[in-house]
Amino acid sequence: MSAEITARSKIRPGKRTNDPEGLRKRVLDVAEASFQARGYNASSLGDLMAAAGVTGGALHHHFPTKKALALAVIEGRVAAAVEATWIAPVLAAGSAREGIRSVFEAVATELEQQGFVRGCPLNNLAHELSLVDPDFRAALAGIFSAWREAIADKIRADQQAGREQDTDPQRFAALAVATYSGAMSMAKTTQDSGVLRDCLNALEHGAASASSSKGGAKRRRRVLIGQRSF
Amino acid sequence: MSAEITARSKIRPGKRTNDPEGLRKRVLDVAEASFQARGYNASSLGDLMAAAGVTGGALHHHFPTKKALALAVIEGRVAAAVEATWIAPVLAAGSAREGIRSVFEAVATELEQQGFVRGCPLNNLAHELSLVDPDFRAALAGIFSAWREAIADKIRADQQAGREQDTDPQRFAALAVATYSGAMSMAKTTQDSGVLRDCLNALEHGAASASSSKGGAKRRRRVLIGQRSF
DNA sequence: GACAAAACAGGACAACCGGTCTGTTTTAGA
DNA sequence: TCTAAAACAGACCGGTTGTCCTGTTTTGTC
Numbered sequence: 001m002s003a004e005i006t007a008r009s010k011i012r013p014g015k016r017t018n019d020p021e022g023l024r025k026r027v028l029d030v031a032e033a034s035f036q037a038r039g040y041n042a043s044s045l046g047d048l049m050a051a052a053g054v055t056g057g058a059l060h061h062h063f064p065t066k067k068a069l070a071l072a073v074i075e076g077r078v079a080a081a082v083e084a085t086w087i088a089p090v091l092a093a094g095s096a097r098e099g100i101r102s103v104f105e106a107v108a109t110e111l112e113q114q115g116f117v118r119g120c121p122l123n124n125l126a127h128e129l130s131l132v133d134p135d136f137r138a139a140l141a142g143i144f145s146a147w148r149e150a151i152a153d154k155i156r157a158d159q160q161a162g163r164e165q166d167t168d169p170q171r172f173a174a175l176a177v178a179t180y181s182g183a184m185s186m187a188k189t190t191q192d193s194g195v196l197r198d199c200l201n202a203l204e205h206g207a208a209s210a211s212s213s214k215g216g217a218k219r220r221r222r223v224l225i226g227q228r229s230f
Numbered sequence: 231m232s233a234e235i236t237a238r239s240k241i242r243p244g245k246r247t248n249d250p251e252g253l254r255k256r257v258l259d260v261a262e263a264s265f266q267a268r269g270y271n272a273s274s275l276g277d278l279m280a281a282a283g284v285t286g287g288a289l290h291h292h293f294p295t296k297k298a299l300a301l302a303v304i305e306g307r308v309a310a311a312v313e314a315t316w317i318a319p320v321l322a323a324g325s326a327r328e329g330i331r332s333v334f335e336a337v338a339t340e341l342e343q344q345g346f347v348r349g350c351p352l353n354n355l356a357h358e359l360s361l362v363d364p365d366f367r368a369a370l371a372g373i374f375s376a377w378r379e380a381i382a383d384k385i386r387a388d389q390q391a392g393r394e395q396d397t398d399p400q401r402f403a404a405l406a407v408a409t410y411s412g413a414m415s416m417a418k419t420t421q422d423s424g425v426l427r428d429c430l431n432a433l434e435h436g437a438a439s440a441s442s443s444k445g446g447a448k449r450r451r452r453v454l455i456g457q458r459s460f
Numbered sequence: 461g462a463c464a465a466a467a468c469a470g471g472a473c474a475a476c477c478g479g480t481c482t483g484t485t486t487t488a489g490a
Numbered sequence: 491t492c493t494a495a496a497a498c499a500g501a502c503c504g505g506t507t508g509t510c511c512t513g514t515t516t517t518g519t520c
Contacts, residue, residue: 041271178412
């Protein structure tokens, strides 16, 4: 436990190089990873300082309180993660449904490769912090809102192209986000990413027909095995 | 904050009545509520002791560690909550889809009445504890499994009655649980229970047609207002 | 009533947490 | 070069946390 590698080289005590942006980035990297792996409350500033190779004074200079650090992680990292893994791919896809499908599959594949499910960063923090502080809640709700709105916008774009005429953009977006969030929750708890593909399949088949239970690809039940993360 | 009511009447210091089952129940009541409202890590044993009107010795006698208490809450209360609000109603319903619909609506109505969304007890604890401890993870995964299996069983029962021939029980169950879990996650974060009805609607319309956007019931956008809980 | 076990009381404690404080070094601008 | 602000170092502190420990009281059993 604790720090395996001291990030900062302290060979020369008399020589120091100020690097506020780099230090800030290192702290955010470590905090993002630790919040994801252990949660906000279980991440102590001492652990973060050690892992980032940062002293208390430096940390306090950039992030006066733990709450400020978490808010910076949410607004600067979690929001970016949702943008990168969901919003951008969906908007760039040929259609909303194609985009959603590709995201589900990309995430499932990634989880299978790394052999460990850490869950959705947004949902992880949302569950822990939404009821604790209004500022946290507002920041997290904003990310959910942007996420849903992007999907709804894509549906509207599809509709202007003559497709998805019977689809309600808002409701469909809510369903897509909810399905992904819930599937990741289960995948994290069971450490089995297969549920992501199950949900995608059921979602694509209109929550009804799942085609032939025989003949088709046998359902994979791949239970992932641990692997240290942090 | 702290204890508003001291549950235990201490009028007679010399008179004491042993009530192990009652005390255990009181502790579990308080712990369940606090875990739900603040989470596991943010709930201190001191607060729980004060709220339940229990001394440290008594608490330690029944629950040697905080982990043991949480495990008891998960296995004794969270599992029962899922059974009562989901499994039993679905199995008792005329069909799986009817059961799912009634549960969604019942929960949405309940949330609207109490004006505050505390989230799904299972998902709340699952996000915070799944990666922390294997025992936690196993207990939580078991509840998810039972939940999904109950819905899948109901689909299979429907199929033996000639319905749902094109539905894959496992996948459909995964989608239902995921949708609910994710919808509750959003509802908690946005403090808006309307997303539950949005998701139910989208789910029932086969993730596609949401009927007329005009003429039909206007979508409710009811933002709930706070209300102390604990 | 004797007695052992269960049930409970309440204090003690060591570890830890987040925040603050003072002091030093680096850096940018005039 | 001088100077002030920014950047960083590192110790310090009050409060809290979970757990443990030693007693005392109640309760079931013979």
